[in-house]
Amino acid sequence: YRVAVLISGSGSNLQAMIDAQQSGDLGNAEVVLVVSDRADAYGLQRALKHRIAAAFVPLRHPRDPAARAEWERRLADVTAAFNPDLIVLAGFMRVLSPVFLDRFPNRVINQHPALLPDDGGDTFTTSRGIIIPALRGAHVVADALRLGLPITGCTIHRVTPAVDDGPVLARAEVPILPGDTEMTLHERIKQVEHRLIVEVVTQLARLK
Ligand code: GRF
Secondary structure (H helix, E strand, C coil): EEEEEECCCHHHHHHHHHHHHHCCCCCCEEEEEHHHHHCCCCHHHHHHHHEEEEEEECCCCCHHHHHHHHHHHHHHHHHHHCCCEEEECCCCCCCCCHHHHHHCCCEEEEEEEEECCCCCCCCCECCCCEEEEEHHHHHHHHHHHCCCCCEEEEEECCCCCCCCCCCEEEEEEEEEECCCHHHHHHHHHHHHHHHHHHHCCCHHHHCC
């Protein structure tokens, strides 16, 4: 079961999958490709250290729709060359349109560091019955703190053209502690994400 991982940054979730694979805890899944839109993404080095193919596909003119579509085509071509069964967006900070997504129907999943509901709605009800806003976008850890929420978490969902939406595969709640900063909170969320992404990839590989 072949997994491609798209990243923009540190790649600690990528590392969690690599570690699980090496200790035999990723079922029959294996990471075969890591792609980044940023040359300096540390995750690219993690890939190479573990002898996993890595690609850098830059988006030079993010605001030009034609350049963006062309970039998505290049990204899809590189990815398709590795015949992935699954594509994991693990801290990939760009929105993908149908130009990319239509090449891999139902094969793309995303990690999101906040709690998202099943129905695409604007709120999420926690296990203790607290109704909190569904946080979408690129700054949701800071948003959770700014709103003074007692709880946040992480979600793994299938990717549809709507941003931070699509069928939820797994989620976990993470309490917000007094004194938390964006960094300490995000770090605690990531610890949970590492476990969750390994579970989901293993499960999807088993179901194939
Ligand atoms: C994760 O929190 C993920 O949910 C978000 O970006 C972060 C990626 O972290 N989309 P890393 O690069 O895997 O360390």
